[in-house]
Amino acid sequence: MREKNVGQGSDPDLDIQDIDDAYDVATGEPVYDTYEGEDDADSEDGDPEEMERLYEERLAARRAERQARYRARVRKAWFYRILALFILIDVILLLVVGVRALGGKLHFGKQGETQESVLNPGSDASDEANAGDGTVVVTSGENGGETETAAAPQDARTALFAKADRLAAMYDYDAAAETLANSDYKEDPEALSRIERYQATAATMVAADNSEITHVFFHILTVDTERAFTDDRQGKDFNQVMTTIPEFEKILQQMYERGYVLVGLHDIAEVQKQDDGTEKMVSKKIMLPEGKKPFVMSEDDVCYYEYMEGRGFADKMVLDENGKLKLQYTDAAGNVSIGDYDIVPILDNFIDEHPDFSYRGAKAIMAFTGYNGVLGYRTDETYDASSPNYDPKNTANPNIEADRETVKTLMKALVEDGYELASHSWGHINFTNRSLADLTRDTDRWERNVETLMPEPCDIILYPFGADIGDWRPYSADNEKFQMLEKAGFRYFCNVDSTQAWTQISGDAMRQGRRNLDGYRLWKDYCGEDAKLSDLMDVQSVFDTRRPTPIEWS
Structure with a gap:
């Protein structure tokens, strides 16, 4: 069975x-x-x-x-x-209700909210997107009435903390703490913890010795060495006084690794009005971690001269589609591109990656002559066909007024980005040898054609050829050239000095020596004839071997 x-x-x-x-x-x-x-x-x-x-x-x-x-x-x-x-449906509904109920406490942000809407409540972004803790957004209800909805975007909090942390990374601990203390998140436990940490770190900073601050300078960086360093006279000059992009990038990295921190001239000293009404240049404290070394950087002739066209250098400065300072460059085949072809964008990128390389946002000093215009634009009166000072040897610029407005925009962007602006004279003349009348006439032309394009009066002059108007002693009241420049508003005066550091603060003026990091100076250390750059870099790894050698000064 x-x-x-x-x-x-x-x-x-x-x-x-x-x-x-x-x-x-x-x-x-x-x-x-x-x-x-x-x-x-x-x-x-x-x-x-x-x-x-x-x-x-x-x-x-x-x-x-x-x-x-x-x-x-x-x-x-x-x-x-x-x-x-x-x-399952009930669980999902409970989760949705729970998230909405906790939204105000957990500060959930809104997708697509930008830093502009976070840091600038008055921008065109919606009121709801800009609402922070404690803010009530009024919206239309089902019956046309108004209902209140709490909004506290997480993006605002995150962006605020990032801004404060960046200020602290650049050694501006007071500004970092104030950024949080004056915000809607001042009672946030994380904000209070950060403020306490900033203040504790600030207490460990030490004052730098302002007399030991070195100042390095460059000319326009070389993009294409084959077109720049040719065997003619011009090519040999370029090989002497220019620095290549790879050399500059390696110098930045090595100085950063050795503890150097970029500062501005105005960080070192400032003019203060005294009780008797006189002005006096007073040294300022630069507070850095122990072992860090402040330095100044400058770039001469940021004009992109006519004689440099087609020789492997950038054409002109521009703003890209994101409003960032960039350079236009034309290669040997005639192709035009926008990119990082000189100090300004390269230094910006490096500091973005290493904010502790910059003291409170400081960057380099940009120095301008005037006779060929500035920043690659032919803005000088000698290119203006309607000006009595038009030079018939120049090709008139029919867009000169528009170019001047463009330069004003670029100059303003430079200052806002942390750069200092300086005079390099109008005609790149020798201040030691030329007469007072020549210097006065040149300064007037510079003020008329260059300073008027700047967002604020200029008080820095970097002497062409490093040619100073006095010896090592402080400028005296009977120095007529100094009196003329002082009357023109200059207070910071820089020559060229082969020593590691030289700074002089006297009366209402500050003077500083500069060190050239160009082909000639790099070659002298590279070949072993000198050893003047060992405090800054390992020249053997920096020197661009594409350069024709030997490099002799002429």
Whole structure:
């Protein structure tokens, strides 16, 4: 006799025709087949036909019961599935309600919110996007009424902390603390912790020795050495006084690794009015971590002269589509591109990556002559056909007024980006040898053609050729050249000095020596004739071997 029982774990899709026997619904006992010659207890007379009939009735009853149980299992399975679905929906709804309820406490931000909308609440961004802690945004309700919704974007908090941290990285701990203390997050535990950390770090700073601050300078950086360093006189001059982009990038990296920190001339000393009404140049404290060394950087002739066109240098300064200062460059094939082809964008990128290389946002000093215009634009009056000072040897600039406005925009961007602006005279003349009349006339032309393009009066002059108007002693009242420059508003005067550092603060003036990091100076250290740059860099790894050598001064 075959025994088959179907348990609760059997396949619900099993065909009923495959089941011979099952459990009795009433008793739960197994029911067996009774054919194959066995007697049936329910048959009293043992008639085969009656036995067959009774067997068929029981079999039909079992099949009906099995079908009923199968349908019950199916209905039960669907019931649990629907129940699970409702539970899942309830859980999702509870999560959504919970997130909304906690939104004000957790400061969840809004997707797409920009730093501009975070840091400038008066910008064109929506009021809701600019709302911070405690701000209520009024919106239209279902019936046209007004409902209040709390808004506290996480982006604002994150951007604010990032701004404060960057100020602290640049050693401006007071500004970093004030940024948080004057914000909507001044009671935020994380803001309070940061302020405490800034103040603790500031207490460990030490004052630098301002007399030991070195000042390095460059000319326009060389992009294409093959076109620049040719075997003619001009190419040899370029090889002497220019620095290549790879050299400049390596110098930045090595000075950074040696603990140098970029400062401005105005960080070293400032003019202060005294009680008697006179002005006096007073030394300022530069507070840095112990072991850090402040230095000044400048770039001469940021004009992109006509004689440099087609020689492997940048064409002019521009603002890219993001409002960033960049350079336009034309390669040997005539292709024009916008990129990092001089000190300004390269230094910006380096400080973005290493904010601790800059003291309170300081960058380099940009020095301008005027006779060829500035920043690659022919803005000088000698290019203006309508000016009495137009030079017929120049090609008149029909767009001179528009170019002047462009330069004003660029000058303003430079100052806002941390650069200081300086005079390099109008005609790149020698201040030691030329007469007072010549210097006066040159200064007037510079003020008229260059200073008027600057966002504020200029008080720095970097002497062309490093040619000073006096010796090592402080400028005296009987120095007529100094009196003329002082009257013109200059207070910071820089020559060229081969020593590591020279700074003089006297009266209402500050003087500083500068060190040339050009082809000639790099070559002299590279070939072993001198060792004047070892405090700044390893010249053997910096020198660009694409340069024609030897490099002699002429």
